Amino acid sequence: MKKLKLNIEGMHCASCVGNVKKSLMNVKGVKDANINLILKSGRVEAEDNVSLEEIKKAVSKIGYKVINITAE
Amino acid sequence: MQHEHNKSEDSEIRKWKRNLVGAWVFTFPIAVLMIFTRIFGIELMDEGWMILITLILGFPVIFIFGWHTIKYGLKGLFTFYFGMDSLIALGTVIAYLTGIFTFFNVVADYSGVAAMIMSIFITGKYIEAKARGRATKEIMKLLELGAKKARVLREKQEIEIDISELVVGDIVIVKPGEKIPTDGIVIKGESAVDESMVTGESLPVEKQKNSNVIGATINQDGILYVKTTKVGSDTFLAHIIKLVEEAQGTKVPIQALADKITSVFVPVILVVSFLTFSAWFYFSNDLSRALGVGISVLVIACPCSLGLAVPISLTVSSGIGAKKGILIRKGEAIQTMKKVKIIVFDKTGTLTKGKPEVREIFSKVKESYLLEIVGSVEKLSEHPLSKALVSKAELKKYKEVKSFKILRGRGVEGKIGNKKIVIGNSSLMKERNIPLKEFSRRIDEFEDKGYTTVIASENSKVLGIIGIADSTKEDSVLAISELNSQGYRTVMITGDNERTAMAIAKEVGIKEVIANVLPEEKAKKVEELQKQGMVAFVGDGINDAPALKQSNVGIAMGTGTDIAIEAGDLVLARGSLDGVVGAIKLSKATFSKIKQNLFWAFAYNIVAIPVAIAGLLHPVIAEIAMAASSITVVSNANLLRRKKI
Secondary structure, eight states: EEEEEEEEEEOOHHHHHHHHHHHHSSSSTTEEEEOOOOTTEEEEEEEETTHHHHHHHHHHTTTEEEEEEEEE | OOOHHHHHHHHHHHHHHHHHHHHHHHEEEEHHIIIIIIIIIOOOHHHHHHHHHHHHHHHIIIIIIIIHHHHHHHHHHHTOOOOOOHHHHHHHHHHHHHHHGGGGSSSSHHHHHHHHHHHHHHHHHHHHHHHHHHHHHHHHHHHTTTTTEEEEEEETTTEEEGGGGTTTTEEEEEOOOOOSSEEEEEEEEEEEEOOOHHHHHOOOEOOOTTOOOTOOOOOOOOOOEEEEOOOOOGGGHHHHHHHHHHHHHHHOOOGGHHHHHHHHHHHHHHHHHHHHHHHHHHOOOOHHHHHHHHHHHHHHHHHHHHHHHHHHHHHHHHHHHHHHEEEEEEEEEEHHTTTTEEEEEEEIIIIOOOOEEEEEESSSSSSSHHHHHHHHTTTTTHHHHHHHHHHHOOSOOOOOOOOEEETTTTTEEETTTTTEEEEEEEEEEEHHHHHGGHHHHHHHHHHHTTTTEEEEEEEEEEEEEEEEEEBOOOOOHHHHHHHHTTTTTEEOSSSSOOOHHHHHHHHHTTEEEEEEEEEGGGGHHHHHTTTTTHHHHOOSSSSHHHHHHHEEEEEEBBTTTTOOOTTTTEEESSSSTTTHHHHHHHHHHHHHHHHHHHHHHHHHHHHHHHHHHHTTTTTHHHHHHHHHHHHHHHHHHHHGGGSOO
């Protein structure tokens, strides 16, 4: 299990947050995703085999951009 | 990384601003044209030309300056990731297309309306982004608080290095006016340090050799040589930042309904809007009118205000809290705090300073003999009371103690030579059948003064009694009286006996006391109190973590350089009791702001959507209402700042 912190660009409303969360949760191995619109950040809990690329793709696929991703 | 945060905030505002200016440059002439023709009925030119000009001017507004919204909005419609953008994109594109279809005489022209909706939408987003920036002001400040450089002593040379290169054990030199780069301990020098930015403590704190200092605080008047004890993510400041950031992701229970609605809001509105359009078309047989109403419904619905109501309030509140050293760790605590009736204070370290000192000795033998015995035995214990006794005894040489034993919550015992020494409270003496009778008047006297009374015996004969007291914190009295006057039931919990406890409680103004409680029983006592009402527990998190957890709201107090992060729902960076009053005020103010915001967000949508369905609102008015509602929620949250905490 690993915890990731994302900085996400482009979210500007509450439904954006819902979309990013939904898209991340659809990634296999992602256990939890908490997205914060105001701080433009997200915390993702995922199994170890989930790659950073998959996470980034899930966000970019629906029109937002991950500008930074760090493991905690 | 911290800088990136801020830059992205600015770049978002800049982006909206650029689009805003561009959109209005083209929308303004359209608006003028519309006002002349639609409102004053003045024909400036042929109708066909006018529509053509509107279409040309409107194109960049929607498809260049509004491209982001159009692109993601339409994409969302096909991928089923609906957002606010989907509503606006659909509304404006349909409205724009009417301008083309109008040449075939199928429908009236709404293309001017499309440009205006997009411009207002962008304007609203710009204002909202700015207000959101204000909401995160304090948190961003906190993120950037850390020092960037450190001046270290390496191989007897002073060199300036980047903060990331600093390692534990480095000696850093901090000159007056400079930021202390990281947590450490003073090895040389004396100064006053301003810690307000981290702990909320408004007065400078005196530092000398062996004092702990906190990174990011400002050295005021002397040079300090500091040995680094913590760097990077281990520092006090890093802990505070992490805590504040994590708190943003926690939920306040009241928002559950709003979240549920937000998640289905957009698809529901799409359906409602389509049904509205169909019904209007069916009953009025007027395609133009039906389209206008349908568009109004699309653009008036505002999921933003619903989704933002709670998190934006929480953000503003954790920001202003952090500035005062009040850290909200769990959003839930804000809601629970409102229902709390009973506030339980741990005595040691919470109401008192946690540094007990010997105040009075009554000895049957020579005082120096008593202290020699007591000092030697107590030296082997880590208990705060033992430390007080040892420091009073100030022995140069300790006697050898054999078969030493700690009797939890009661005292200690051991053997010096062939003499059996038992030191502890009166219940320990009773347990060992050591007669106390001739001391009982003295003991009562000590306890009435609020002393914790330690009895020292040798071979079952009492040598003397020692009164130890821990002075109460200066702000205890004021804080407790404020809480009492607010109608809270204040209770003190302690391992002291009833009499001593009552004396201290009286001193600070607490009426109720739970005495003789062993550390591990505290949680149970809290549980018992919970049968009578919601309980907040205030403690330092050192030996009362279970009680903090058991209570409905756990308020953990910092102790100078450590903060009990894990233990509390609310965490105070410094150990002062006015922080408790502040934390309660902040929680209540935040929760009422949350309720206000949710109320307005719900009320807006509940009123506005039916009015739009009824066809009473022009699409432009509908869009203005929508923009205003989400701006209102953010601005209202920013008003929290005015509350005096």
